Amino acid sequence: MANSTGNLRAPTLLALAATGLVLAGCGSLNPFGKSETPPACPRAVVVNDLSRVTEYRPGAGRDLSDVVYSAGIERVDSTCEYDRRRKVTMQTTVNLVVERGPADRARQAQVTYFVAVADAANQVLARETFTVPVKFEGNVTRMQASEEIEQVIQLGGGTGAGHKIFVGFPLTEEQLNQNRRR
Incomplete structure (x- = not known):
C-alpha cells in the first residue's frame, strides 16, 4: 500500500515478476551466505528530461x-531486503513538489508519474503509472509530498545487479521539448 504526506496518495506497485533491480541501501538480511556481502539493491534513477511537468489550460x-x-x-529514495526465496522487497519513496498555477480554478490537480523496472541494458521489463490527486487548501500554492511504493520482485537465479528503477512523468512531445529547452 502506498503512503503519502501532503494529501497525496498512490496505489501499490506489486510483484514485478522475474526482474532484478539495483538501488542503494540494502537491508541487512543476507540469504546468500553468512560470509558473503549482501547483494546490491536496485538503483533508483529520476529521468532528467522527464523530471518536470507543466500542465496548461486548454487552448x-x-x-x-x-x-x-x-x-x-x-x-527518489530506496531500500531493499532480500529473502531466502530469491525475492527482494523494495521500498521506494518518490518525493514530489506540486505548484498551483494562475490558470487553476479548481484548486486541485491530478499528477501522473511512472515507475519502470529496467535490466542492465536499460530494457524496460515492467512499468506502472500512478495518478496522485492534489488538493490546494486555503492559500496554499505549493505542496511537497512523499509517495511510498512497495515492490516485491522475484529474482530467479541471480541478484538485482545492473538493474534500475526509472521514475518520471509521462510527457507529451510538447512537454518533453519544453523540458529540454530549460
Whole structure:
C-alpha cells in the first residue's frame, strides 16, 4: 500500500515478476551466505528530461498565465531486503513538489508519474503509472509530498545487479521539448 504526506496518495506497485533491480541501501538480511556481502539493491534513477511537468489550460496559450500546475520529482529514495526465496522487497519513496498555477480554478490537480523496472541494458521489463490527486487548501500554492511504493520482485537465479528503477512523468512531445529547452 502506498503512503503519502501532503494529501497525496498512490496505489501499490506489486510483484514485478522475474526482474532484478539495483538501488542503494540494502537491508541487512543476507540469504546468500553468512560470509558473503549482501547483494546490491536496485538503483533508483529520476529521468532528467522527464523530471518536470507543466500542465496548461486548454487552448493555444503557453505563457505563465496559462499554467494550471507544474510538478517536479525532487528525488527518489530506496531500500531493499532480500529473502531466502530469491525475492527482494523494495521500498521506494518518490518525493514530489506540486505548484498551483494562475490558470487553476479548481484548486486541485491530478499528477501522473511512472515507475519502470529496467535490466542492465536499460530494457524496460515492467512499468506502472500512478495518478496522485492534489488538493490546494486555503492559500496554499505549493505542496511537497512523499509517495511510498512497495515492490516485491522475484529474482530467479541471480541478484538485482545492473538493474534500475526509472521514475518520471509521462510527457507529451510538447512537454518533453519544453523540458529540454530549460
